[in-house]
Amino acid sequence: MERKNILSTPIVDAINKYIEENNIPFSMPGHKAGKGFFYTDDGKKLFSNIINGDITEVEGLDNLHKPEGIIKESQELLCKLYGGAKAYYLVNGSTSGILAMIFSTFNEGDKIIVERNCHRSIFNAIILRKLVPIYLKSEIDERFNIPICINEDYILDVINENKDVKGIILTYPNYYGICQNISKIILKAKENNMKVLVDSAHGAHFGFCDSLPQNAVELGADIVVMSAHKTLPSFTQTSFLVANKNIDIENLEFYISAFMTTSPSYMFLCSMDYARNFMELYGKKEFEKCTKLARKYRKIINELSYIHVITPEDLKEKNLGIYIDESRYVINVKKQYSAPLLLKYLKKNNIQCEMCDGINIVLILSPFNNEMDFSKLYEVLKDCPIHEFEIENSLNINDIIEQKIPQSKLLPFEAQKIKDIEIVSVDNCINRVCAENITPYPPGIPILIKGELIDEHALSLIKYYLKSNISILGVDNLKIKVFTKM
Numbered sequence: 001m002e003r004k005n006i007l008s009t010p011i012v013d014a015i016n017k018y019i020e021e022n023n024i025p026f027s028m029p030g031h032k033a034g035k036g037f038f039y040t041d042d043g044k045k046l047f048s049n050i051i052n053g054d055i056t057e058v059e060g061l062d063n064l065h066k067p068e069g070i071i072k073e074s075q076e077l078l079c080k081l082y083g084g085a086k087a088y089y090l091v092n093g094s095t096s097g098i099l100a101m102i103f104s105t106f107n108e109g110d111k112i113i114v115e116r117n118c119h120r121s122i123f124n125a126i127i128l129r130k131l132v133p134i135y136l137k138s139e140i141d142e143r144f145n146i147p148i149c150i151n152e153d154y155i156l157d158v159i160n161e162n163k164d165v166k167g168i169i170l171t172y173p174n175y176y177g178i179c180q181n182i183s184k185i186i187l188k189a190k191e192n193n194m195k196v197l198v199d200s201a202h203g204a205h206f207g208f209c210d211s212l213p214q215n216a217v218e219l220g221a222d223i224v225v226m227s228a229h230k231t232l233p234s235f236t237q238t239s240f241l242v243a244n245k246n247i248d249i250e251n252l253e254f255y256i257s258a259f260m261t262t263s264p265s266y267m268f269l270c271s272m273d274y275a276r277n278f279m280e281l282y283g284k285k286e287f288e289k290c291t292k293l294a295r296k297y298r299k300i301i302n303e304l305s306y307i308h309v310i311t312p313e314d315l316k317e318k319n320l321g322i323y324i325d326e327s328r329y330v331i332n333v334k335k336q337y338s339a340p341l342l343l344k345y346l347k348k349n350n351i352q353c354e355m356c357d358g359i360n361i362v363l364i365l366s367p368f369n370n371e372m373d374f375s376k377l378y379e380v381l382k383d384c385p386i387h388e389f390e391i392e393n394s395l396n397i398n399d400i401i402e403q404k405i406p407q408s409k410l411l412p413f414e415a416q417k418i419k420d421i422e423i424v425s426v427d428n429c430i431n432r433v434c435a436e437n438i439t440p441y442p443p444g445i446p447i448l449i450k451g452e453l454i455d456e457h458a459l460s461l462i463k464y465y466l467k468s469n470i471s472i473l474g475v476d477n478l479k480i481k482v483f484t485k486m
């Protein structure tokens with residue numbers, strides 16, 4: 001084959017262009033375009049050596065898969081920082097930590113309790129480990145259309161009714177920074193010999209000051225996975241896993257190692273070492289400063305009539321014992337305006353947000369966002385020509401229908417194996433078995449999981465979201481994939 005010598009680096013070109021835009025980062029990673037590394041002289045040196053430090057295990061350095069020297073020492077310091085019995089650095093994100101904690105805790109065929117509103121890595125682990133899930137439905141806040149918690153009495157009932165369950169997987173906090181007090185659930189699960197695993201991907205900064213929620217390790221979870229890269233000054237892909245006592249460490253370490261590359265970059269390890277030390281020395285002071293600044297600007301932004309940044313007081317009104325991470329903004333856009341268009345406008349004005357669910361825009365704030373960043377955010381929001389973003393077909397919040405968990409016809413791992421699939425119209429899918437997860441955004445919780453029966457309730461939800469112009473993953477051109485012989 002003739003090879004032409006044409007320069008073509010689409011990824012490099014796009015990243016260079018993005019860097020030149022000089023956006024204000026209100027998104028991951030937590031180091032905010034490197035600013036987090038300028039806090040100490042060591043950090044500055046690390047920053048200037050990024051490429052040279054991109055080595056893996058060489059003579060004289062330590063082995064992440066069998067740490068005996070510097071990695072062991074640093075991981076011990078990590079453990080001291082969060083508490084718990086043993087702590088680990090992960091270079092393949094919380095995704096690898098979630099797989100490792102689930103594989104090490106459960107065996108094939110085990111029954112587990114898990115939130116329906118969980119990350120895809122948990123759904124994938126359920127398939128790969130051939131688990132039998134009992135899903136917990138979330139309460140949805142009808143004002144903002146976001147999942148806020150799992151009703152505590154309901155979880156306790158599910159635990160009481162399923163004593164053969166081996167463990168429970170919780171998410172703390174969710175993508176919106178909303179948490180519920182999980183200590184009672186942990187206690188109840190433990191009374192019933194159930195292990196408690198917590199996906200705290202968005203909570204690595206928790207517990208460092210009074211204005212932030214408590215850390216899940218402190219609350220007594222058995223294993224906690226936290227993405228260092230989401231909220232701390234650490235590189236993308238870096239995460240921590242902390243195991244409390246009564247965990248089979250040898251077994252856990254086998255799976256951590258199995259789900260991780262054998263060539264970890266020392267730059268990842270250095271950035272985790274740096275982030276850990278930063279939190280140890282400055283976490284309290286800096287996150288207090290960050291939440292104080294966040295509160296000040298939240299108050300000013302909330303004087304604008306077309307948006308509302310969710311406050312802890314909004315959630316207190318519900319009396320459900322839930323709270324919000326105040327180092328995060330969830331900007332709820334009033335229903336006559338388009339949030340995706342507002343997001344576009346913010347990006348055009350160099351404000352980089354974390355995500356938009358169609359109604360709310362989420363921003364991840366950090367100690368490395370200074371007052372100028374907040375002030376620019378406010379100015380851009382204030383000058384927004386919001387009337388240009390008016391929409392007609394908005395979600396009718398009063399129509400929100402209660403979430404119900406449909407009947408499972410196939411376990412997730414069984415459904416994954418079946419290839420006989422046909423595509424049917426939404427109008428003809430009743431009583432068929434769904435061959436793809438059906439998830440509306442927002443709120444991002446699956447209405448149906450592959451292998452579940454499409455009943456009247458699920459269908460009415462699908463139609464409701466379609467009518468409201470909410471995009472639904474798994475529904476294409478009003479058509480759904482179902483299993484042929486079922």
Ligand SMILES: Cc1ncc(COP(=O)(O)O)c(C=O)c1O
Pocket residue numbers: 092093094095096118119121171174175199201202227237238239
């Ligand atoms: C709730 C939750 N859990 C787990 C993950 C996976 O984390 P990572 O990107 O570090 O693999 C994410 C990623 O966004 C997440 O939002």
